[in-house]
Amino acid sequence: MKLSLFEIPLGPQHPALKEPIRFIFKLDGEIVVGAEPRLGYVHRGVEKLAETRTFIQDVYLAERICGICSAAHTTCFVQAVEELLGIEPPPRAKYIRLIVFELNRIQSHLLWLGILAYEMGFDTLFMYIWRDRERVLDVLEMITGNRVLYAINQIGGVRHDIDDKIAAYMRKALSYLRERTKYYKGIVERDPTINARAVEVGILKKRDAIALCAVGPTTRGSGVKFDIRADDPYAALDEVPFNVVVYDTEDVMARTLVRIDEILESISMIEYALDHMPSGDIRVRVPRVVPAGEAVSRVEAPRGELVYYVRSAGGEKPERVKVRTPTLANIPALCKMLEGAYVADIPVIVASIDPCLACMDRAIFVDVSKEKVWVWSERELRRYSLRWYRSREGVRRR
Amino acid sequence: MSVLEYLMVLVKTLIYPGVIFVIILSLIYEWVDRKVYARMQNRIGPFYVGPSGFLQPFADFLKLLSKEDIVPPHVDYHVFTLSPIITLYLVLLAMFLIPTGAWNEPYAILAFEGDYILALALTTFITIFSFFAGWSSVNRFGVIGAMRALYQMISYEISMFLCAAAVALDTRTLCLSRMAEVQASGLWYILLHPLGFVVFILSMQAELDKVPFDTPEAKTEIVGGWLTEISGKKLAFFRLASDIKLFFCASLATTLYLAGPWGPLGPNILWFLAKVTFVIILVTTLRAAFARFRIDQVLAVFWKYAIPLSLVQVLIALFIPH
Numbered sequence: 001m002k003l004s005l006f007e008i009p010l011g012p013q014h015p016a017l018k019e020p021i022r023f024i025f026k027l028d029g030e031i032v033v034g035a036e037p038r039l040g041y042v043h044r045g046v047e048k049l050a051e052t053r054t055f056i057q058d059v060y061l062a063e064r065i066c067g068i069c070s071a072a073h074t075t076c077f078v079q080a081v082e083e084l085l086g087i088e089p090p091p092r093a094k095y096i097r098l099i100v101f102e103l104n105r106i107q108s109h110l111l112w113l114g115i116l117a118y119e120m121g122f123d124t125l126f127m128y129i130w131r132d133r134e135r136v137l138d139v140l141e142m143i144t145g146n147r148v149l150y151a152i153n154q155i156g157g158v159r160h161d162i163d164d165k166i167a168a169y170m171r172k173a174l175s176y177l178r179e180r181t182k183y184y185k186g187i188v189e190r191d192p193t194i195n196a197r198a199v200e201v202g203i204l205k206k207r208d209a210i211a212l213c214a215v216g217p218t219t220r221g222s223g224v225k226f227d228i229r230a231d232d233p234y235a236a237l238d239e240v241p242f243n244v245v246v247y248d249t250e251d252v253m254a255r256t257l258v259r260i261d262e263i264l265e266s267i268s269m270i271e272y273a274l275d276h277m278p279s280g281d282i283r284v285r286v287p288r289v290v291p292a293g294e295a296v297s298r299v300e301a302p303r304g305e306l307v308y309y310v311r312s313a314g315g316e317k318p319e320r321v322k323v324r325t326p327t328l329a330n331i332p333a334l335c336k337m338l339e340g341a342y343v344a345d346i347p348v349i350v351a352s353i354d355p356c357l358a359c360m361d362r363a364i365f366v367d368v369s370k371e372k373v374w375v376w377s378e379r380e381l382r383r384y385s386l387r388w389y390r391s392r393e394g395v396r397r398r
Numbered sequence: 399m400s401v402l403e404y405l406m407v408l409v410k411t412l413i414y415p416g417v418i419f420v421i422i423l424s425l426i427y428e429w430v431d432r433k434v435y436a437r438m439q440n441r442i443g444p445f446y447v448g449p450s451g452f453l454q455p456f457a458d459f460l461k462l463l464s465k466e467d468i469v470p471p472h473v474d475y476h477v478f479t480l481s482p483i484i485t486l487y488l489v490l491l492a493m494f495l496i497p498t499g500a501w502n503e504p505y506a507i508l509a510f511e512g513d514y515i516l517a518l519a520l521t522t523f524i525t526i527f528s529f530f531a532g533w534s535s536v537n538r539f540g541v542i543g544a545m546r547a548l549y550q551m552i553s554y555e556i557s558m559f560l561c562a563a564a565v566a567l568d569t570r571t572l573c574l575s576r577m578a579e580v581q582a583s584g585l586w587y588i589l590l591h592p593l594g595f596v597v598f599i600l601s602m603q604a605e606l607d608k609v610p611f612d613t614p615e616a617k618t619e620i621v622g623g624w625l626t627e628i629s630g631k632k633l634a635f636f637r638l639a640s641d642i643k644l645f646f647c648a649s650l651a652t653t654l655y656l657a658g659p660w661g662p663l664g665p666n667i668l669w670f671l672a673k674v675t676f677v678i679i680l681v682t683t684l685r686a687a688f689a690r691f692r693i694d695q696v697l698a699v700f701w702k703y704a705i706p707l708s709l710v711q712v713l714i715a716l717f718i719p720h
Contacts, residue, residue: 008538014621030542030693121609121616121690127439193610193689343542344619344692 010346012041021355027343035338037331050321055081055290058318059154062308065323067148068111071097071104072301074153077321079234080297080310081155084290090281093157094236095273100143100152101235101299102266102273106177107136108302109259112354113184116256119347120197125187132180135173142166157283167274174267181267185260188253198253202337202349205250214333215326216304217262218353221255223248228300239276242269252352259354288316301326303354327355410507415500415667420493423671424641425455430675431644431682438686455641459634467630474534481531482628482635485524489642492520496649497575499659499667505575514572517650518559521605524643525551528614531636532624543623546693547614550604553700554611558601560708561594564715565654574650578658582665588655590718594711595655597704599677602647603684604696606640610688611696648677 008027012020020041026034046065050058062077063070075097082089089097110133117125137147144150144160152158162170188194204214209222219226227244229237245261247254292314298307304326313319330353337349410416429444429452436443444451469475495513497506506513525547532544565587566572569580581587588595604611615623622628628636652658652673661669691699 008542117689121612122688123609124439124686125689127441131440191689193691196691196695197689342692342694344613344616344690347619 008343019355023338023346023350025338025343025346030343032338032341032343032346035335037335039331047321047323051318054288054316055155055312055318056288058321060151062323063149063151066325068108069104069301069303069306070149071101071152072299072306073323074150075101075235076297076299076301076306076308077310078153078155079299080295080308081290082286083295083297084293084310084312085155085286086291087156087284087286089157090284091236091278092161092280093282095277096158096160096162096282097153098235098237098240099162099270099273100140100150100158102270103136103140103143104150105266105302106263107133107140108354109263110136110181112259112302112351113256116252116348116351117194119351120194122194125184129184132177135177139166139170139173142169154283156286157281159283161282162274162277170274171271174270178264178267181260181263185257185264188256188260195253197345197348198251198256199249200251200253201345202252202255202341202352203250204333204337206248208336209250209333212332212336213329214304215329216300216302216354217255217258218304218330218333220244220246220258221352222250226305228298228305232298234297234299236273240269240272252348255352289314290316290318303327304329327353330355410500411494415498416494416507417490419500420490420642420645421638424638424645425459426452427645427648427674427678428455428641429453430678434679434682435686438683459638462634462637463631465630465633467632468627470535470537470627472536473627474536477530477534478627479632481527481534482632482639485527485531485639486635486642488520488524488527489639489646492517492524492646493642493649495520495574496646496653497578497658497665497670498649499665499670502665502667504579504659504665509573509575511576512572514562514566514574514577517574518562521558521647522551522555524639525555525605528624528636531628531632532614532626535624535627537627539620539622539626540624542620543614543616543626546620547607547624549693550611550614550696553697554601554604554704557597557700557704557708558605560705560712561591561598561601562650562654564591564594564708564711567712567715568718574653575658578653578660578665581657582660586655586657591655591711591715593707593714595651597708597711598651598655599680599684600704601700602651603681604700606644606647606681608681608685610684610691612690613693613696616690644678644681645674648674648681651677 008025010023010025012022022038022041024036024038025032046061050061053061059074059078062073065073110129114126114129114133117123117129140150141147143162143166144152152160188198204218204222206223208214209219209224214222214224215226223246225244225246228234229242230244242265245258245265247257290312292312294309294311296307296309298305300306306326307324309320309322310318311320334350334353334355337352338346341349413419432454433443433450444454447453447457469478494508495506495517497504497509529544529547532540532547535541565577568587568590569577571577571580603609607614613619613623615625617623620626625633625636649670652670656673656677658673659665659667659670
């Protein structure tokens with residue numbers, strides 16, 4: 001007898017998803033036999049928009065690609081432009097970039113850890129972690145004036161210095177956070193319900209992680225030692241010692257522990273950076289016109305490798321900006337993890353790659369029946385959408 | 399029977415300790431649950447409506463009543479619309495069997511030899527009607543939630559009933575009010591049957607769909623489970639029913655293990671309420687301290703641990719001297 005498979009949709013709106021994505025799962029009872037993702041619900045045309053603005057404006061645009069890893073996006077973009085200009089930011093600026101970057105990583109990982117607890121139905125842990133995350137946001141607000149979009153990086157340096165008063169406050173907050181993070185690590189390792197939901201769930205084999213080009217904590221949880229901070233150091237990373245955290249149990253628990261240990265690593269890195277920060281200027285003056293050429297820059301964002309490609313034709317505006325965010329790189333690995341999982345594990349597994357969907361949406365259209373691939377600009381897409389609505393729903397242009 | 403006696407019966411069933419009293423108290427207990435849960439999570443909890451927000455559940459209930467009541471196409475209309483009403487009726491009926499100690503009386507409104515069996519049967523029916531609601535909604539999430547509710551039922555009910563059976567064996571009666579009375583003259587069963595009490599509370603957690611056994615309505619997995627398509631008045635009724643169910647299960651635990659309304663000065667409603675509050679706070683604490691199990695893990699917890707332990711409790715009950 002052949003049993004029919006049950007299909008359930010997940011998304012675009014679903015309580016487990018903070019941003020819209022759609023999966024169609026083919027189910028055999030409670031077991032997933034196939035997962036089919038559909039992306040593109042929050043495409044914003046950022047890459048095209050970047051071409052219409054100057055390099056200086058684009059720094060702030062890049063920041064808005066992702067609110068959670070905003071420091072990663074600006075650092076990456078600014079580095080690419082600095083390479084085109086052939087200038088080097090002052091050493092103190094590099095240290096400040098590193099500090100803000102790692103603080104950003106801490107808040108992102110804490111946010112993620114809270115969401116994981118929420119997906120498991122452990123609301124108490126979720127509330128406690130998010131309460132502690134406020135401390136990192138306070139520190140970031142003290143340095144940059146903002147909690148989420150820091151606007152600290154600029155081409156040729158950073159905008160704000162870290163003085164002794166801020167450094168003292170920061171040390172206090174960091175030692176508090178270290179204690180709390182160790183406490184949470186203990187909970188995650190020992191709590192029987194968390195263990196039941198995370199150990200041997202969402203397996204991503206090491207060879208699959210490599211074959212599917214997974215990045216960041218997702219791949220480090222599968223035992224692959226791949227971290228841009230170590231492989232291709234940027235900012236002041238070549239002077240600050242740290243360990244690449246790798247776990248090899250290949251499950252959700254491994255990815256959780258990687259992130260928790262990375263928080264602890266980041267705290268030590270920031271403390272070291274505060275101790276060894278050179279004095280001097282925090283920025284150099286740069287010309288507005290960027291010479292023609294192209295540059296690729298990459299950083300280890302909280303979610304993994306982030307790549308920027310910037311091409312200049314020798315003007316104030318870039319000719320092309322291309323962003324490859326880590327979530328996009330992790331989607332194939334995610335589909336692999338979901339095969340053979342239980343329905344109840346879907347949210348935990350989806351959360352385990354720390355998806356940041358708005359960052360990755362692209363307007364690449366594939367018409368499967370005609371085997372045609374095309375890319376639309378924002379205006380073309382808008383024209384198409386207006387036409388589509390006018391012909392179907394009677395919605396008029398204002 | 400005189401007119402006065404008729405009037406008294408009416409007052410007892412409809413007002414105190416009957417329908418209205420139960421509804422108001424259940425909503426207050428929902429507030430207790432929410433407030434304790436929030437404090438455990440380092441939050442404030444409801445605080446806007448009434449002093450310390452204790453009118454919030456009432457406001458929620460009224461708001462839901464005024465909301466649009468949607469019946470999606472293709473649902474099994476009669477089952478879908480009747481199940482909230484029947485569920486509410488069943489839980490209210492179950493509450494009549496509980497000796498509350500109102501008017502300082504030792505017996506419940508409905509007390510007869512065998513009401514214990516009716517009370518346990520009603521808890522099963524309540525779960526079955528939540529299954530009907532999910533199944534008749536023909537929503538994919540609703541169907542999965544409904545199936546999970548049934549899977550879960552065939553595990554926790556066994557351990558729950560076995561624990562209750564151990565108490566019945568020991569007290570040599572099938573009347574809930576008598577069970578409480580027997581304990582009043584001797585030791586409370588929480589002391590005689592500590593194992594049974596623990597397993598009973600654990601099973602209750604599953605009966606009430608609370609974390610860690612809230613798989614039938616796990617919101618991050620299957621949206622709302624069997625409640626997904628329920629809206630407006632139907633949702634208001636189901637939520638009220640689940641509040642009363644919380645009150646009922648806590649009262650059942652109180653009756654079986656904490657001597658119900660009996661205190662040092664005979665049966666009294668205040669003793670009863672104090673004990674029920676204790677059980678509810680216990681349930682809330684457990685709910686705040688765990689993550690959700692998967693459905694297969696829920697079954698494993700009950701079949702591997704809870705049911706054998708409750709069987710042990712039955713064995714022990716057989717050998718306790720009288």
